[in-house]
Amino acid sequence: ARPRVGYFYSGKSTNQLLGEQIRKLYVKDYKSRPVVVYEETSVYDAICTIFLEDVGSLFVVKKAGYLSGVVSRKDLLKATMGKQDLTSIPVGIVMSRMPNIVTCTLEDTLYHAAKLMMRAQVDSLPVVRPFSEDPAQLEVIGRITKTTITKVFVELGENMTL
């Protein structure tokens, strides 16, 4: 019998189809805007930026423009536990530093990005590409977070049977 238009019998199980569908979603279509600060930015100003921009992590760049580190809410909280003046500590001191930063590219799948976040136990990944002025460095062009994944999960769950 000929299948109805739009449907076809693929010989695959439902779980395989779902896995394939999820692995067709790409970082480039879901990334959000990165929020960056300089290494010299104070912990105090970084905390203000977290609130003003309503994000969970900041990406830290060198003045030249390439990725230098990532500073999370937890890095900032830890910094506040000391007795120092927050306006005098630069984020460069409390951030996680390259090359110990997990990143993803526009061409990666969301599935891959989600797996990296789980493995590295981080809440966000900078989306990067080679830095034009020095290809050994990385330029930050976006951000993927657990919020991105949760939003996509809701969108996928919204597909109702007609």
Added chain:
Amino acid sequence: ARPRVGYFYSGKSTNQLLGEQIRKLYVKDYKSRPVVVYEETSVYDAICTIFLEDVGSLFVVKKAGYLSGVVSRKDLLKATMGKQDLTSIPVGIVMSRMPNIVTCTLEDTLYHAAKLMMRAQVDSLPVVRPFSEDPAQLEVIGRITKTTITKVFVELGENMTL
């Protein structure tokens, strides 16, 4: 032709199947252990608990045992911006307080929980049930977070074509 064992032609699109599959996942099967503190716990001790327990939010309970509020990393960061002594501020002052707390139950779907987190712009939900000693109050029995959802997303994406 008879379909191979284990496969069948359902007449539904892949996206519909994916949506249905996602809406079959329940909070009760994916919740993790809640980490709770008392209203009287100091902001300093709450921050220590965040690090020791490796979580993003704490659920705050009354001494009697029922849910009173939620305190996030951002609530704690905000508290550190003041000039007060963190050991003398109770979390009860900086937390989000009932009834302004979004919760879910064991019988909710993960899809529903994820939608609630997106709508309320929170990173975690307490899983609750009526408090045995006072059914007007809620007892915390678990936790669902954006990390839970990201982990499930990875599991769904792992279903490979054989």
